[in-house]
Amino acid sequence: MNIRSQVSMVFHLDKCIGCHTCSIACKNVWTDRKGAEYMWWNNVETKPGTGYPTKWEDQDKYKGGWETNGNGKLNIKSTGRAKIIPNIFHNPHMPSMDDYYEPWTYDYQNLFNAKEGADQPTAEPISLIDGQKIDVQAGPNWDDDLGGSPIYAENDPNLKGLTEQQRMQLSSVERLVFFYLPRICNHCLNPCCVASCPSGAIYKRGEDGIVLIDQQRCRAWRSCVAACPYKKTYFNWFTGKSEKCILCYPRLETGQAPACFHSCVGRIRYLGVLLYDADRLEEVAKLPDDQLVEGQRSLILNPHDPAVIAAAKKAGISDGVIDSAQKSPVYRFVMEWKIALPPHVEYRTLPMLFYVPPMSPVQASKSDDTIHHDTEDLFHDIDSARVPMKFLANLFGAGHEGQVRYALAKQKAVRWHRRAETVGDVSRELADRMLQEANCTREEAEAIYKLTALCTFEDRFVIPPMHREQAIEMMKEPHEHREEAGFGFVGGLRRGL
Amino acid sequence: MSKHFFDQFLFVALPYVCLFTFFLMTIYRYRMQSFSYSSLSSQLLENKHHFWSVVPFHYGILAITAGHFIAFLIPRSVLAWNSHPVRLYVLEVSALIFGLLTLVGLVGLIVRRFSNTKIRKVTTPTDWILFAMLLVQTASGVSVALLYPWGSSWFATSLSPYLWSIFMLSPDVTYIAAMPHLVKLHIVLAFLTIGFFPFTRLVHVLVIPNPYLWRKPQVVRWYGYRK
Ligand code: SF4
Numbered sequence: 001m002n003i004r005s006q007v008s009m010v011f012h013l014d015k016c017i018g019c020h021t022c023s024i025a026c027k028n029v030w031t032d033r034k035g036a037e038y039m040w041w042n043n044v045e046t047k048p049g050t051g052y053p054t055k056w057e058d059q060d061k062y063k064g065g066w067e068t069n070g071n072g073k074l075n076i077k078s079t080g081r082a083k084i085i086p087n088i089f090h091n092p093h094m095p096s097m098d099d100y101y102e103p104w105t106y107d108y109q110n111l112f113n114a115k116e117g118a119d120q121p122t123a124e125p126i127s128l129i130d131g132q133k134i135d136v137q138a139g140p141n142w143d144d145d146l147g148g149s150p151i152y153a154e155n156d157p158n159l160k161g162l163t164e165q166q167r168m169q170l171s172s173v174e175r176l177v178f179f180y181l182p183r184i185c186n187h188c189l190n191p192c193c194v195a196s197c198p199s200g201a202i203y204k205r206g207e208d209g210i211v212l213i214d215q216q217r218c219r220a221w222r223s224c225v226a227a228c229p230y231k232k233t234y235f236n237w238f239t240g241k242s243e244k245c246i247l248c249y250p251r252l253e254t255g256q257a258p259a260c261f262h263s264c265v266g267r268i269r270y271l272g273v274l275l276y277d278a279d280r281l282e283e284v285a286k287l288p289d290d291q292l293v294e295g296q297r298s299l300i301l302n303p304h305d306p307a308v309i310a311a312a313k314k315a316g317i318s319d320g321v322i323d324s325a326q327k328s329p330v331y332r333f334v335m336e337w338k339i340a341l342p343p344h345v346e347y348r349t350l351p352m353l354f355y356v357p358p359m360s361p362v363q364a365s366k367s368d369d370t371i372h373h374d375t376e377d378l379f380h381d382i383d384s385a386r387v388p389m390k391f392l393a394n395l396f397g398a399g400h401e402g403q404v405r406y407a408l409a410k411q412k413a414v415r416w417h418r419r420a421e422t423v424g425d426v427s428r429e430l431a432d433r434m435l436q437e438a439n440c441t442r443e444e445a446e447a448i449y450k451l452t453a454l455c456t457f458e459d460r461f462v463i464p465p466m467h468r469e470q471a472i473e474m475m476k477e478p479h480e481h482r483e484e485a486g487f488g489f490v491g492g493l494r495r496g497l
Numbered sequence: 498m499s500k501h502f503f504d505q506f507l508f509v510a511l512p513y514v515c516l517f518t519f520f521l522m523t524i525y526r527y528r529m530q531s532f533s534y535s536s537l538s539s540q541l542l543e544n545k546h547h548f549w550s551v552v553p554f555h556y557g558i559l560a561i562t563a564g565h566f567i568a569f570l571i572p573r574s575v576l577a578w579n580s581h582p583v584r585l586y587v588l589e590v591s592a593l594i595f596g597l598l599t600l601v602g603l604v605g606l607i608v609r610r611f612s613n614t615k616i617r618k619v620t621t622p623t624d625w626i627l628f629a630m631l632l633v634q635t636a637s638g639v640s641v642a643l644l645y646p647w648g649s650s651w652f653a654t655s656l657s658p659y660l661w662s663i664f665m666l667s668p669d670v671t672y673i674a675a676m677p678h679l680v681k682l683h684i685v686l687a688f689l690t691i692g693f694f695p696f697t698r699l700v701h702v703l704v705i706p707n708p709y710l711w712r713k714p715q716v717v718r719w720y721g722y723r724k
């Protein structure tokens with residue numbers, strides 16, 4: 001066993017209101033600069049929809065992620081070892097800026113400098129890259145809230161395998177439905193970006209699992225951009241280096257939640273440590289699609305188990321980290337309650353950001369200009385929800401409904417339970433039966449309710465002590481270290497060349 | 498200025514200055530500004546013409562450079578190979594093809610950079626100077642191949658000894674004194690390009706990935722040491 005700790009995340013989609021505060025917080029802190037204008041390390045997309053970059057989930061086009069071939073090996077779909085050498089000059093699967101959008105501003109000067117004429121001067125959009133006038137055809141959140149639209153929603157790759165009727169149901173006006181999917185880098189356990197980098201510039205931090213790109217060593221081979229199936233590494237067109245979400249590690253190291261987590265209006269975001277067994281990564285990443293969710297769970301170790309604690313200590317994981325692993329809200333959602341699922345686990349990168357799938361309104365039908373709900377249930381049967389189970393399964397279950405059904409049934413049971421507790425128009429027996437069917441107890445339902453609805457900052461973000469300063473103590477005398485380097489250098493400085 | 502002095506300047510002094518600059522500045526830049534070692538790809542900004550110019554150019558120039566190196570390093574083997582006319586023709590024709598590939602690719606690159614306003618934004622004056630140098634160099638190389646055939650043989654007999662004399666620190670320009678002007682231009686420009694190398698984006702050839710083929714797929718860095 002090779003125990004490592006990983007700072008992991010849960011996004012509770014049922015709570016996301018699609019306000020984009022998270023995206024703006026990230027943009028303001030990290031990517032509001034030349035070359036990075038088009039990057040949204042955090043973006044929120046409407047589902048069904050095509051997302052950002054457009055149709056990123058269509059791996060026939062983008063070739064992101066891993067694939068297992070007949071000989072039982074994991075291969076990078078885009079450019080693995082053998083393929084990178086002949087393709088290093090031109091990456092065949094690199095998205096172009098048009099797949100994202102061309103960033104622009106407005107020609108405000110024209111408002112002041114325009115010659116006198118019959119018309120009011122206007123501030124026309126101009127490209128932030130070359131300063132030329134542009135006809136804006138796409139932008140961040142261009143398809144925001146456009147669930148049901150023929151150019152966006154109907155082209156969602158997750159609609160694969162849905163029946164004609166289910167598709168109709170998603171887009172006909174009176175049944176139209178959509179939800180939000182906020183996305184950041186998943187800081188995967190088996191990251192394709194890392195594995196594809198010819199320069200070895202991308203790495204996972206041993207202590208906390210954050211995936212970073214070493215800007216000094218990136219040589220612009222662009223492999224990571226093509227390889228990441230979530231399209232969460234971006235190429236900075238100005239510096240000629242790739243960049244990605246850094247999980248606000250400077251904030252984490254000082255005990256603060258990442259900016260997008262901190263600012264989240266819907267309080268949908270949870271962060272905490274998971275302990276996992278790094279020796280079994282490859283074995284799990286090779287499992288058949290329908291076993292991947294369970295397989296990934298099997299990597300995650302119980303931080304309360306004395307054997308795990310002892311092994312973690314032996315592996316050099318500090319008491320503080322073990323302690324926060326025990327308090328981790330992520331562990332509860334993913335492992336105890338099993339209602340948070342990894343996105344597109346079939347890409348086999350073992351993402352460490354988990355989503356609680358959203359409940360959706362009940363199906364309705366329209367006749368004589370009135371809308372009828374098709375079910376009389378207070379909280380409808382999850383199979384008659386407007387978002388077809390198959391759609392959610394394509395997103396969170398590699399196409400298999402079992403895990404998604406489990407997560408939704410449990411959420412539904414919690415609602416019945418709370419309704420029985422607070423309003424009382426639902427009988428206790430009925431609520432208990434619901435709980436039992438969903439493999440849930442009253443205590444568990446209460447805990448889920450609390451962490452979902454009443455959670456404070458401290459409940460949501462259990463940030464481990466990152467021990468960066470103690471890491472130095474282990475290596476050498478802190479005083480000696482202080483004399484050697486101010487900041488910016490991890491090694492000591494020598495005089496001269 | 499006597500011709501002799503001129504030759505000494507162009508084929509002895511200049512090569513040493515350029516080689517010195519090359520080694521010194523390449524290392525200096527790597528140590529001081531590792532960040533700037535990048536291929537500075539513009540594929541993100543323009544993805545269609547990219548393939549048709551970048552790929553022929555790189556394959557062409559790699560083959561041509563390799564050819565020059567081989568003739569420089571193992572001239573005798575090249576001569577032995579060429580002793581058979583058919584083999585000589587094969588070598589000459591493939592060299593010409595790769596030369597043309599380079600030229601076509603390079604012209605494509607220049608047109609692409611010039612015509613696309615976005616890519617012009619990420620092109621520096623140094624890039625333009627470099628393009629001009631490479632264009633003249635490639636064009637002169639292809640012209641030499643056309644005008645003075647069997648270059649693979651005369652490179653091995655005359656140029657190779659000259660280059661060796663430079664590297665052995667006993668420069669001898671008599672080998673090339675009688676060369677046509679076009680060939681001399683090609684030699685001078687080659688050394689100038691080498692001298693200019695560390696100040697340009699060309700440095701990316703030095704950071705071509707090699708451990709990638711052997712390293713483990715996943716890279717983990719520990720801040721402290723691991724118990
Ligand atoms: S989401 Fe993409 S960029 Fe982030 S760790 Fe996974 S493969 Fe790498």
Ligand code: SF4
Pocket residue numbers: 015016017018019020021022023044180182263264265266267268
């Ligand atoms: S800030 Fe929170 S609620 Fe708002 S869009 Fe982002 S994730 Fe959703």
